[in-house]
Amino acid sequence: MKGLMMHRPLKIADIITFAADTYPSSEIVSVRTEGDIHRTTYKETSARISKLAHGLRKLGIGEGDRVATLAWNGYRHFELYYAISGIGAVCHTINPRLSAEQMIYIVNHASDRLLFTDVTFLPIIERLRPHFPDDLRVVIMTDRAHMPETPLDGALCYEEVLEGEASDFDWPDFPEDQAAGLCYTSGTTGNPKGTLYSHRSTVLHALSQCVTIPKTLQEGKRILPVVPLFHVNAWGLPYGAPLSGASLIFPGGALDGKSLFDLMDREKVYSAWGVPTVWLGLMNEINQRGRLPEGFGDIVVGGSAASRSLIEAFEKMGVNVCHAWGMTEMSPLGTQCNLPPEMADLPFEKRVDRKQSQGRRVFGVDMKIVDDEGRRLPHDGKTSGHLYVRGNTITEGYFEDPEATNQVFDKEGWFCTGDVAAIDPAGFLLITDRSKDLIKSGGEWISSLDLENIVMSHPGVANCAVIAVPDAKWDERPLLIVVPREDAQPQKEDLLGMLAERLAKWQVPDDVVFVDQLPLTATGKVSKLTLRKQYAEGGEA
């Protein structure tokens, strides 16, 4: 029997309308490419989004059309998220750190009709333009006064697209599974693959996120997303923040420790979200100044696993660390590791132990761990297995890529995360490793993550990675690659000694390589693929 309740499509535009009605004075503060700081409110932003939507319609954008963005975190990028999806088109965010080859592939694969770019990235567009679709038009995200010279034919000015348009828009209804956003992720092999978010998945993700992280996503709180709008929806913050009433502080392109500290200090940012590498820079700045930015109390760390030393350092300063895990294909939030109140009284070391796990699932994300034959494994905190997920916020297939799609779902239709993990009886997920990062030596698995966590606790180590290198006898052996801290000279013997104290002998790497920096992927994670290629010949670079 059918219930008798209204059925309204879940729509992204309803979030900004709600924020404008309900939190009219909550702020969006942006470091602009123009060089200044821009301040606005959800109410004013809602009016500009309406103008932009009218402008997009005039530029011929219709339902289902893809509109690309190549931009830093700022209010105009935020406006694009809402105006594009609001009229039923698809907001395709492009990661500027992709290779030329990858960028050319995705712009053509997505058949983008418009491309909005920050001035910063204009040189990239100018260089690649000949390889993009002929009818693609470029809009430069600035005002007339700041429009740069460009050889691009018919490049438009963002503020002129809005000019003279009406400040309200009658947002159309469409089915809630209408496409709204598109984000490509570069895998280790093959071409980038696109996740095509819907209005339903996006609204449900925002609701679940706010319910799961209520102490941060809350009216009156100020949140700084270092995690970029150009990738994985900045972990959902452009939706979760206005839904909850939290203010957004956008850092633009200035992501070094000093710039972040100054911005956070001035704007009294409570919570900052980003990948571990960013926090190393901020931490240095905090140590140099001997104090925290004013009002700072919380970081959300994801993208790759947070090291024990990072968690310890922030927690010792009184900053709550929320370790989170997710994937582009999951909108992205899967789990978050704020501790339940009954764990608040644990000794410090035990709390840090807990916080090294990825935490508990958000509502709407079902998780299972299975063995190689797909049989379910117990959630006992000890048994590791392949992690699969299911839910409304998870991809059901890559955009126009049946081949890639075929590889990532099991018979029950669950998505294969590529992670190996255990789940404990209190619901905490502990990722042991990426399936492809595991090292198989003499028939036994070695977790590169475990080794890295131990090495990172050495005071002379700034960063490290453990990879598999081919070995004639053992098939694979672990190799430790270390970036020393400035002015520190950690010794090979010390590092291997640390590992030998805590691990079985066969798990300890045979060698250590010291480097100045580690290669990063376009999303700022350590590129183990690159490292494995570099060191494929048994430890020689």
Place this chain on the structure above:
Amino acid sequence: MKGLMMHRPLKIADIITFAADTYPSSEIVSVRTEGDIHRTTYKETSARISKLAHGLRKLGIGEGDRVATLAWNGYRHFELYYAISGIGAVCHTINPRLSAEQMIYIVNHASDRLLFTDVTFLPIIERLRPHFPDDLRVVIMTDRAHMPETPLDGALCYEEVLEGEASDFDWPDFPEDQAAGLCYTSGTTGNPKGTLYSHRSTVLHALSQCVTIPKTLQEGKRILPVVPLFHVNAWGLPYGAPLSGASLIFPGGALDGKSLFDLMDREKVYSAWGVPTVWLGLMNEINQRGRLPEGFGDIVVGGSAASRSLIEAFEKMGVNVCHAWGMTEMSPLGTQCNLPPEMADLPFEKRVDRKQSQGRRVFGVDMKIVDDEGRRLPHDGKTSGHLYVRGNTITEGYFEDPEATNQVFDKEGWFCTGDVAAIDPAGFLLITDRSKDLIKSGGEWISSLDLENIVMSHPGVANCAVIAVPDAKWDERPLLIVVPREDAQPQKEDLLGMLAERLAKWQVPDDVVFVDQLPLTATGKVSKLTLRKQYAEGGEA
């Protein structure tokens, strides 16, 4: 273009599974009809819900069947909410305060197949049984040891229904608009009308509720619903609390000030939810003991408007008052009046002014105010109009009652709340009156609510109501009916003088009637319908 995200039906059972996985030790504490206090957790409760679901299936309950409950707030009632809806049947909660005539009507109108009752209400069932459907079976919500003697044929024992059943259940999928709950509301005219909630409406309501009231609906918080599970889903708490991880403290049938104080004190209840009349009793108890229950910091007041004196009294004691507004037909939450942080620094009187409004809408509830011709009125905080609502948590028609359905929707499909209200630029709703409670005197509207609010601030007044009485000259005139506080003797002249100070002369009632108590509706609100009938002859009882 369709997005490429999984489409899983929103299901109520997923909430309790999530709570069991994620907040396994959050509690449900219940004052039982057996006379003791019962403690359990979401994890244990989830297992018992599975057993109950198996039991229901064995009793022949299938998809769409209506299963009725007549019970206090307690863990078994909570279990029924989930087990009944989990197998695709409909949980029909019955208000024990309904008249015999109304109860007979709704049990037959709903075609209930099973009726679960607390021992307390068994006499009602025994008396009315001959008027209920022949095949209706009764289950008494207790264990074998406490089963009472009853002449009812084939009455079952609740704990025996669960006995020996498996503690897990593979919850079936069905479309998310499947019916899940049924609640009848008794209007001022005609038969009670049923709102038929769906899985979708219920899950979305729970998500929106948690997002909107994040400081209360949060892991570690302990919430006491005085608002009954037998009506309007206890304002959504059986879903919102487990979704957020908050613990639930169920008071059973002991709702007097002393019992509530003792329970709240012992269980360190942070937030208590209920109608204004309940809080008057608690307030007396607090005043007598000269202290608050331990841990008490928040009340949510709804059902009818909270008086200024009630808000002031709690706020002065440091208890946050969240004034809320909703309707059975709205699942029920429409608005809530926690203040935004920027209003926290307002002077006390200004904050209380604000808190007398019904507050801001929850996400998913659209509101409009219109004039008599249906034209939209501005949200300027001054213009009042008929309040209409729209959204996924709002009824689209009464259960098998086309006649009642036809009267409550406008041409755009919005639901008519029957309230008259203004909305201000900060999003705050101020209900001026119920359309049918407004008094029209000499062609001018008089708000009974305004008058009642002023009179309630008199120290000698325990409760009051203002109604319209027929008048030959002015068509209608307001009549003030007052319940004095114990040992107080408020004077007619004083009360009318208070009103005359603040209102236009024609708005001041011509007379005051003193009574010992006001008649209440089945949901505990003052029955103005009864009062109007009593005083229809120009002020004479």
